[in-house]
Amino acid sequence: MNYEVFSINIGKSETIEEGLDSAIKKTPVTGKVYVSSTIIQGDEQADLKYHGGPDQVLCVYTYDHYKHWENELNRKVDIPSFGENLTVKGISEEEVCIGDIFELGETRLQVSLPRQPCRVLAKNMKHDKFAKMVSESGYTGFYFRVLKEGYIEPGQPLVLIERHPQEVSISDVNKLHYTNQKDVELLKKVIGVKELKASLRESFQKRYDEILKTSN
Template sequence: MKYEVKSINIGKSKQIDDGLISAINKFPIAEKVYVSSTIINGDEQADLEHHGGKDQVLCLYCYDYYEHWEQQLNHKVEIPSFGENLTVKGISEDDICIGDIFELGETKLQVSLPRQPCRVLAKKFNNDKFAKMVSDSGYTGFYFRVLKEGYIKPGDTLKLIQRHPEQLSVSDVNKLHYTNQKNIDLLKRAIKVVELKTSLREKFQKRLEEILNSN
């Protein structure tokens, strides 16, 4: 499976509100850029508690969702307004699974967890309800860790080269976050996927134990 990368984006941390610093305001690059195991060159992550680290090197958001948000908000939404590093056409949280491996340029990337909409996104859109609107829609985007470092450039194609055998979709994990938090079968599936970010697996493991102990 191949996906068209519409834009590769980077940005520096800036103050966007009193006490709120973020690198959500990114811009598209025009030349090749190096991706290491911790960051894409020229990019920054302000909130290292919730962003960045080896499990969250690159954030992807689907290009097709921009039309949806323009209709919902009744105004133009410029790329990359969701702070994503990769704006990709035709990709979906329903179809992509935790642990799936992709090639992009010289790099090899692995899906690690969904992006969780937060107050920074709400502030970016000047809408206190926007983070919840995004999580309710399921159009969250997701993160990659880097298995192989290298250069990427505009025009590169994102290629799925290995599907994870458990096929736990990004949408499945979103359900455990937002809509189906006590689904025992889904929790059991999630904690088996070692490619899911460790802190998230531990959170789901604890939740499962609490549910089972309460019965």
């Protein structure tokens, strides 16, 4: 399956407010850029505790969600506004699964975890409750790790080349974060996906163990 990449986006770190730096404000590139195992050329990540690293090299957000947010906020929302490196048409959290493998240009990419909305996003959108709104909507976006480095450029499609056999979607993981936190069967299913970012999988394992312990 092929998806149209509306834009490839990069940004530099800047001060959002006193004590808060972020590279959430990104602009589309017009030419070829290199994607390494840790970062896309020209991009920066201000808070390495919560952003960046080998499991969070590229942030992806769906072009189709922008209309929803324009309706919710009753105003124009510029693209990109979610700090995403890739704005992609037609892709969804319900469809994309942890461990799915895609190709874009010379790169090979693997879905690693959902994006978790934070206060930086709320500040960027100038709406104090926006992170909560995104969490509740399920329109979070997600991250890629890089299996093969290489150049990408505007106009290239994002191509799904391998669906993960366990088919645990981004939406499934979001449910464990926000709405079905004690769903034992879903926890068990998600924990079994080794391609999920290790720290997140470990936190779900801990929750699963605690639920079983209290139920006995």
